[in-house]
Amino acid sequence: MIRSASDARRYRIVIRGECGRLLASLLENVEVVSSRNGHTCVVALVRDDPEFWGLLEQLRDLAMHVVSLQDLDHGSGQAIAS
Numbered sequence: 001m002i003r004s005a006s007d008a009r010r011y012r013i014v015i016r017g018e019c020g021r022l023l024a025s026l027l028e029n030v031e032v033v034s035s036r037n038g039h040t041c042v043v044a045l046v047r048d049d050p051e052f053w054g055l056l057e058q059l060r061d062l063a064m065h066v067v068s069l070q071d072l073d074h075g076s077g078q079a080i081a082s
Contacts, residue, residue, distance in 0.1 A: 007047065008045045008046060008047050009045070009046055009052075009071065009072075009073045009074075010043060010044070010045055010071075010072040010073050011043070011044050011046065011052070011055075011069060011070065011071055011072060012041060012042070012043050012068075012069070012070040012072055013041070013042045013043075013044065013055075013059070013066060013068070013069050013070075014035070014039050014040070014041050014042075014066070014067040014068040014069075015039060015040045015041075015042060015059065015064045015065065015066060015067065016039055016064075016065040016066075016067050017038065017039065017040065017064075017065070018034050018038055018039075018040055019040050019064065020032040020033065020034045020040045022062075023040060023042055023062075023064075026058070026062070027042070027044070027055070027058065029044065029045050029046075030042050030043065030044045030045075031043045031044075039067055043072070
């Protein structure tokens with residue numbers, strides 16, 4: 001489950017495929033939810049940029065395909081990765 005921290009930021013990362021159990025067991029400080037379209041949604045709480053990039057590196061190392069990434073604490077801006 002996600003721990004709160006005053007300066008931390010929340011990100012929603014959508015991963016292609018159903019991999020919730022794997023991600024929940026390997027990643028810390030995340031909430032993992034499977035979606036109806038067969039993708040997995042990860043809501044992560046990160047304290048700083050190095051932790052954010054470390055999370056993305058973990059996903060890359062697991063060969064996970066990031067479908068979208070959204071900063072939940074910064075308006076409604078959304079970047080989509082292909």
